[in-house]
Amino acid sequence: MRYVYLAKDDLGKFIDLLKEKHRVVAPVKKENLFVFADISGGEDMSLEYIPTIIPPKKYIMPQKESLGKFDMGEVSMKDTSIEMEPTVIFGMHTCDIDGLECLDVVFHKDPADPYYKKRRKNVTIIGYECMFPCDEYATCVTMDTHVPKAGYDIMMTDAGDKYILHVNSKQGDAIIGSGNIFKEADQDAIKKELKDLREKKLPKFKRALNPGYKELQPLFEKSYNNTGVWDDVGRRCVSCGNCTAVCPTCYCFDVYDDVKLDMSGGERGRVWDSCQLNEFAEVAGGENFREERSSRQRHRYYRKFDYPVRKHDKFFCTGCGRCTRTCMAKISLIETVNDLAKGEQDV
Amino acid sequence: MSEDKKKVRIAFFDFADCEGCQLQLTYLNENFLGLLEHCEIVSFREAMSERSDEYDIAFVEGSITRKHDEERVRKIRENAKIVIAYGSCASLGGVNGLRRRFSDEEAKEIVYKGRDSHLEAGWPRPVHEVVKVDHFIHGCPSNNDETIKAVKSILLGKGYTPPDYPVCVECKLKENVCLFEKGQVCMGPVTRAGCGAWCPSWGNTCYSCRGLLDDPAEQGQTELLEKYGYTIDDITEKFDLYNRCRMDAEKEAEKK
Numbered sequence: 001m002r003y004v005y006l007a008k009d010d011l012g013k014f015i016d017l018l019k020e021k022h023r024v025v026a027p028v029k030k031e032n033l034f035v036f037a038d039i040s041g042g043e044d045m046s047l048e049y050i051p052t053i054i055p056p057k058k059y060i061m062p063q064k065e066s067l068g069k070f071d072m073g074e075v076s077m078k079d080t081s082i083e084m085e086p087t088v089i090f091g092m093h094t095c096d097i098d099g100l101e102c103l104d105v106v107f108h109k110d111p112a113d114p115y116y117k118k119r120r121k122n123v124t125i126i127g128y129e130c131m132f133p134c135d136e137y138a139t140c141v142t143m144d145t146h147v148p149k150a151g152y153d154i155m156m157t158d159a160g161d162k163y164i165l166h167v168n169s170k171q172g173d174a175i176i177g178s179g180n181i182f183k184e185a186d187q188d189a190i191k192k193e194l195k196d197l198r199e200k201k202l203p204k205f206k207r208a209l210n211p212g213y214k215e216l217q218p219l220f221e222k223s224y225n226n227t228g229v230w231d232d233v234g235r236r237c238v239s240c241g242n243c244t245a246v247c248p249t250c251y252c253f254d255v256y257d258d259v260k261l262d263m264s265g266g267e268r269g270r271v272w273d274s275c276q277l278n279e280f281a282e283v284a285g286g287e288n289f290r291e292e293r294s295s296r297q298r299h300r301y302y303r304k305f306d307y308p309v310r311k312h313d314k315f316f317c318t319g320c321g322r323c324t325r326t327c328m329a330k331i332s333l334i335e336t337v338n339d340l341a342k343g344e345q346d347v
Numbered sequence: 348m349s350e351d352k353k354k355v356r357i358a359f360f361d362f363a364d365c366e367g368c369q370l371q372l373t374y375l376n377e378n379f380l381g382l383l384e385h386c387e388i389v390s391f392r393e394a395m396s397e398r399s400d401e402y403d404i405a406f407v408e409g410s411i412t413r414k415h416d417e418e419r420v421r422k423i424r425e426n427a428k429i430v431i432a433y434g435s436c437a438s439l440g441g442v443n444g445l446r447r448r449f450s451d452e453e454a455k456e457i458v459y460k461g462r463d464s465h466l467e468a469g470w471p472r473p474v475h476e477v478v479k480v481d482h483f484i485h486g487c488p489s490n491n492d493e494t495i496k497a498v499k500s501i502l503l504g505k506g507y508t509p510p511d512y513p514v515c516v517e518c519k520l521k522e523n524v525c526l527f528e529k530g531q532v533c534m535g536p537v538t539r540a541g542c543g544a545w546c547p548s549w550g551n552t553c554y555s556c557r558g559l560l561d562d563p564a565e566q567g568q569t570e571l572l573e574k575y576g577y578t579i580d581d582i583t584e585k586f587d588l589y590n591r592c593r594m595d596a597e598k599e600a601e602k603k
């Protein structure tokens with residue numbers, strides 16, 4: 001749509017402006033890591049951060065949420081509506097924006113998930129472009145998520161003493177229009193400045209995955225029976241489920257009923273689930289389709305690099321690196337994929 | 348619920364333990380009162396002096412150690428419709444299992460020095476190694492939220508199955524910084540959830556007080572702890588702390 005400038009000194013004022021009409025969540029420090037959390041002012045946030053422990057998907061599909069209430073004996077649900085105040089997710093990295101686009105595809109597909117849809121509608125995304133790769137675990141270059149493309153209302157790019165803001169939606173435009181801290185300038189000049197900044201940025205982002213974007217899915221097509229790799233990963237995995245909980249594109253959940261103390265009724269809710277847990281693929285009668293850790297790990301990778309490409313024409317890995325960062329068993333996405341590629345060459 | 352409907356009678360019994368799990372229940376406050384609409388506590392040493400032998404549900408706390416305790420728990424089993432092993436001493440053998448590292452003589456010498464002629468050391472066992480147990484509520488101490496959940500579910504006739512996923516799941520949902528990311532170690536990955544990741548949420552390591560999962564990643568966890576500089580003995584000790592009785596039973600089963 002259009003570009004404007006924001007002086008770095010006015011960042012606090014920007015947050016204050018947003019807070020007039022929105023709840024604002026942004027990356028904040030938690031011990032030696034980061035999490036998205038409510039902020040009361042610009043001084044609370046840490047804009048220079050590596051991906052948060054849990055991605056901001058938690059605001060749109062919360063870890064645990066109520067789906068409605070029921071009375072005993074009746075086969076109907078009531079109070080199924082949810083409340084969500086207009087929320088700005090501030091400072092989202094491009095990989096997490098891509099993650100949200102994956103969830104959008106899944107939850108908006110007919111029949112759309114009403115809870116997700118309602119929350120998503122109330123969310124405004126203000127992204128913050130990475131000018132440096134966050135650490136050695138990220139694979140955003142291969143996944144092509146390191147440069148802003150779409151999926152945001154406003155994108156901020158660091159340009160020295162100011163930010164360049166790309167206003168990308170009506171919602172974003174309304175926000176910019178409501179403040180007097182933004183500076184208009186010649187659009188071509190800003191575009192040129194942005195182009196120069198990116199030319200300087202891109203060489204800093206090195207490829208970590210050996211297969212390229214186009215080679216990834218074909219590699220997985222051939223790797224299902226690469227037992228060497230899957231058994232090794234399966235042996236080391238402790239099935240803690242962390243890699244899926246932290247993944248911006250994982251969306252599996254379990255449904256539960258919580259009955260009130262007086263037993264007159266209760267609440268039905270859902271909670272994040274994980275394909276890494278032993279019970280996940282267990283069905284009535286006790287049969288478990290993925291009893292082996294190796295098959296559960298393989299499943300996770302295929303849910304990122306193969307199945308969604310067939311189904312939605314989109315990789316469900318954003319390259320954020322969270323799964324590798326969080327794995328206490330040091331199972332690395334980069335190593336696994338590169339090992340698969342190696343195996344492929346050997347054949 | 349109508350007044351004439353018969354309330355379920357619940358009784359509590361303790362064996363070799365600290366009674367800490369029963370003590371937890373006195374913190375239940377209004378939740379406890381809510382439950383009393385459906386049940387009646389007929390025996391509860393932590394909070395009342397009367398007792399009765401007529402009950403439907405028996406909460407058995409503590410490990411079974413001596414001959415005399417075996418007889419007592421058998422009697423309880425006969426009287427009760429439902430027996431719940433309540434707390435890790437009862438459900439797993441718990442820390443009492445550590446006693447199994449010593450011979451009878453050593454144990455008596457350590458614990459009852461000077462009085463060991465008339466005191467018995469006993470052999471600690473989880474309740475299900477002595478009588479049939481219908482439901483398990485793990486934890487050292489037990490977690491009230493889980494206890495309430497289990498009791499509701501049992502009263503509804505659905506029974507109660509504790510989670511078979513690890514503490515890490517609850518820990519990550521809370522977005523805790525993992526202890527491994529701070530250079531510490533944790534038994535969370537192999538330990539049954541249900542406590543809401545109590546300890547890691549307060550910066551403490553998980554001791555596996557709720558016991559191992561049905562299919563714990565023993566190999567993965569061992570390799571992991573080794574990477575953090577733990578010897579096999581240290582690791583055995585970590586697994587043993589609450590799971591000694593189960594590990595013994597598994598070894599026994601392997602022999603057969």
Ligand code: SF4
Nearest residue numbers: 237238240241243327
């Ligand atoms: S985080 Fe690592 S150990 Fe845990 S389930 Fe994932 S791959 Fe396995």
Ligand code: SF4
Nearest residue numbers: 247317318320321323
């Ligand atoms: S698979 Fe790993 S790197 Fe890819 S999006 Fe999920 S957490 Fe990020």
Ligand code: SF4
Nearest residue numbers: 515518525526533535
């Ligand atoms: S702190 Fe412990 S329980 Fe929490 S994620 Fe790490 S290993 Fe699991």
Ligand code: SF4
Nearest residue numbers: 542546553554556557
């Ligand atoms: S975190 Fe571990 S030690 Fe602590 S209560 Fe839970 S299971 Fe027990």
